[in-house]
Each structure stands twice: as C-alpha cells, then as structure tokens.
Amino acid sequence: MAEAETPNEDEPPKKASKLPILVGLVLALVLGGGGFYATWSGMILGGSHAAPEVEIAGPLPNIAFVPVDPIVISLGPKASAKHLRFTSQLEVNKPASEEVSLLMPRILDVLNGYLRAIDVAQLEDPSALIRIRAHMLRRIQIVTGEGRVRDILITEFVLN
Known part of the structure; x- marks a missing residue:
C-alpha cells in the first residue's frame, strides 16, 4: 500500500495565490473606466456635448x-x-x-x-x-x- 503523503511539519503552509484578486481588480478598473467613457461620450443615455441654447429674456416690465x-x-x-x-x-x-x-x-x-x-x-x-x-x-x-x-x-x- 502506498502511504498517503502527509505535510511536513517543518515546511510552512502554502499561501493562497493573489492572482485572482489582481485579475478582479484590473477587470473592475477596466470595466468601470469603459462604462464611464461610454456614458460620458453619449454612447449610453444619449448625452450630447452641444451647449444648451440660452434664451434671452425680453426687457424687464415697467x-x-x-x-x-x-x-x-x-x-x-x-x-x-x-x-x-x-x-x-x-x-x-x-x-x-x-x-x-x-x-x-x-x-x-x-x-x-x-x-x-x-x-x-x-x-x-x-x-x-x-x-x-x-x-x-x-x-x-x-x-x-x-x-x-x-x-x-x-x-x-x-x-x-
């Protein structure tokens, strides 16, 4: 029979990988920036950069x-x-x-x-x-x- 490997007590336990956290952080930044740009540029919600026309009021009443x-x-x-x-x-x-x-x-x-x-x-x-x-x-x-x-x-x- 093969003996099951037991962890060596002298070796420290393996640390969890930080790769999934970094990937999630990078994706969140990229998607957040993309969403901001899409909204700001008018691709979403139909925004426009044209300045609103200012209506000039008539003369003041007497x-x-x-x-x-x-x-x-x-x-x-x-x-x-x-x-x-x-x-x-x-x-x-x-x-x-x-x-x-x-x-x-x-x-x-x-x-x-x-x-x-x-x-x-x-x-x-x-x-x-x-x-x-x-x-x-x-x-x-x-x-x-x-x-x-x-x-x-x-x-x-x-x-x-």
Whole structure:
C-alpha cells in the first residue's frame, strides 16, 4: 500500500495565490473606466456635448419697488417669542409708485392691524408665511386700488 503523503511539519503552509484578486481588480478598473467613457461620450443615455441654447429674456416690465417702513409688533404672553420684526417692499407699476408712496401710512396701518390680529401659532409656523403674504397683499391692493401693487416682497420676518 502506498502511504498517503502527509505535510511536513517543518515546511510552512502554502499561501493562497493573489492572482485572482489582481485579475478582479484590473477587470473592475477596466470595466468601470469603459462604462464611464461610454456614458460620458453619449454612447449610453444619449448625452450630447452641444451647449444648451440660452434664451434671452425680453426687457424687464415697467416696475418699481417701494420700501415699507419696518414694523415691530409685540406678541402676547403665550408666545415663545416676544416681538415680530417685519420689513418688506412693494412691487408696483412704475407710474403708480408715487401714488403708493403717498398711501404708505394707510398701508402701514393695514399691515400693523393684520399682523397684530393674526394668531401667534400661525406666525411661528414656517409654512404659513405664504398664506400670510397673500392676505397682506390682498389688503394692500384694497387700500391702494387695483392695478397699482403687483406683489409684496417680504425682506425680513424675524420672531425674537
């Protein structure tokens, strides 16, 4: 009978070959680079190198901005903040800018009254600012007359 070969205890065990790891690494780099080039060159996903055409906008509309004096409103005792600081500008049709400036005391009165009447929880809700802005714009348009004020731009709305 033939004796089975037994490993010699004096010899260290054979190390696993690193060839499969190197081959896998080289293949991954080659395939990754090829995929990048195919996508970048437009072979895949139909990319193009043509610069998008920039559409030149027409002339600006005939508008002007009328600043509204800052308003500071003290909030009630139940509010987490003590004051509301509000600053805005009105986007108006340019021919009506002097008329809107003349009506500024009335605009301030309407804004002051509205901001004092609104619930503090609504002031603290970040998503309520759009709704508050729409209400203020409608009140300003009623005071100034239709067609004069196009929009209200809120530049500062700070609760502190």
